[in-house]
Amino acid sequence: MRPFLSIKWRLTAGYLLVVLTIIALLGFYLENHTEKQYIKRLQRNLTTEAYAVGTAITLSDGSIDNLVKQLSKDLGCRITVIEPSGLVAADSSENPKEMESHSKRPEIIGALDTGQGFTIRHSDTLDMDMMYVSVLIKDNDRSLVVRIAEPLSEVDAAKSAIRTTFGIAALAALLLAAAVGLKLASGVVSPVVSLTTTARRIARGDFGLNVGVPSGAKDEVTELGLTLNSLGAELRRAVRQLREDKRKMETVFEKTDDGLIILDNEGRIETINPAAAKMLAVDAASAVGRTIIEATLNHEFAELIGRVLRTQSPATLEIAFPSPSEKTIHVYVTSLGQPEELDGAVVVMHDVTAARRVDDMRRDFVANVSHELRTPLASIRAMAETIMLRGKSNPEAAEQFAQSIVSEIDRLVRLSDDLLEIAKTEVQQRPIHKEEVRIAEVAADATAKIQPVADQKSVSLVLDIDPELVIQADKDAIWQILVNLVDNAVNYTSGGGEVKVSTVVQDGFISVSVADTGIGIPAADIPRIFERFYRVDKARSRASGGTGLGLSIVKHLVEAHGGKISVVSEVNNGSTFTFTIPRS
Secondary structure (H helix, E strand, C coil): CCCHHHHHHHHHHHHHHHHHHHHHHHHHHHHHHHHHHHHHHHHHHHHHHHHHHHHHHHHCCCCHHHHHHHHHHHHCCEEEEECCCCCEEEECCCCHHHCCCCCCCHHHHHHHHHCEEEEEEEECCCCEEEEEEEEEEEECCEEEEEEEEEECHHHHHHHHHHHHHHHHHHHHHHHHHHHHHHHHHHHHHHHHHHHHHHHHHHHCCCCCCCCCCCCCCCCHHHHHHHHHHHHHHHHHHHHHHHHHHHHHHHHHHHHCCCEEEEECCCCEEEEECHHHHHHHCCCHHHHCCCEHHHHHCCHHHHHHHHHHHHHCCCEEEEEEECCCCCEEEEEEEEECCCCCCCCCEEEEEEECHHHHHHHHHHHHHHHHHHHHHHHHHHHHHHHHHHHHHHCCCCHHHHHHHHHHHHHHHHHHHHHHHHHHHHHHHHCCCCCCCCEEEEHHHHHHHHHHHHHHHHHHHCCEEEEECCCCCEEEECHHHHHHHHHHHHHHHHHCCCCCCEEEEEEEEECCEEEEEEEECCCCCCCCCHHHCCCCCCCCCHHHHHHCCCCCCHHHHHHHHHHHCCCCEEEEECCCCCEEEEEEEECC
């Protein structure tokens, strides 16, 4: 390949380099020559003025300070008179008493040693370079150093003018050199420039561009143009397919419910999808580039990744993540390459928390139901056997046992009814028929059912409800909620206590509270009281005929209405159950 393009820029660069070098050298010489000549001239003038000031001081009988100020105005420069000790005797600009010793200033030292001193230094006060010239003046037995200072602003102005002039000249020369160089080379290399431009646009992804190839031409440039056109067409097809495949993969990666993580061969996260970030409770952007142990602080997960990267064999594991919320994740890890390649690994995660929770609930439910059934059944069997053995000899005992059997059977019936009720509620088979309900009337009916038990225990039932308050709800469901809550409150309140049902309307919701003055609930038990079969005081609950399902049924019925239920309680100070129902 002929380096046409290289020749073009070599010629142009050569012209530019020669012109720039000549102009730069000439400008540097003139700038330095001007500066030196001006400094010499200024030094001579300031030396002459310094001697003249010294002569005026020796001839004057008045105040040196006033004379110096007057001479400074006449000459247009700063004048300072210094004693050989370095103390300032007079100054045209500052108070000499407040000025520091000048004994270490180079121009003062030069004047004391040779009779004349000279220096140039930057003034921080004026932010410019200053020339200082000092001469030694002797008057009888007294010696003084006269220093004159003047800014080098004229030097800077002259240098700036030279720079401006040569800058303009350099720009003009550069333009001329560039025009000449480009003119010489463009005729030779313009076809190659066109091909290069097309190739660059193809490299940037503009695959729809074709090179204009002259018909009938058979030189190297034409052959290169045809090759680029063919390459562009092939790249268009390949990139179109790659973009389509990438779009599909990104959609799957982003939208899938499974967590996906791609790791490099060092176990660092290269890509993580939103589902995986949510499962691991990490920020997807900040997790990239970190190892699994850095991102999750889970050693089991990190060990699993390390084992797969070492052995290049797939592995699976269920990992429990305790925080921020307890989760169980099924993790599958496999290598992306062969053992000798070590390309990294891919992690596929499934959140099996709900499935494991359902399994645990199913086991607990079966165990609880079995336990709840075993106790009354064992009692029925024992009492039945007693009747069989001793019923004829002791009819009164047989009658008592028969009544107990009926009581236990009633308890089993209540248990079965509650189980059916909670089963319907949980699977949403119980329909919620909303209608206009006066909450005061429903509360009155519910408390009336519990009133005999409350009277027997000397517990007061109090209703504090607006009789005109109306909500849209299932009347039977609200009645069942209140019956369960009031019944529980009465059962756990000692004689002389009080159970109060009240309402509050706020933000489109009605809050119904059932408060008692009973034994209260320990703080450790409050999070679990709405679980099925959970009892705080198991012996007392069974003795009262409770099934352990009432609060669970209440929770499901409240949530079926779109509300929430909560409890506030303190041991020996009573409990308050509050549920909210939307008014419409």
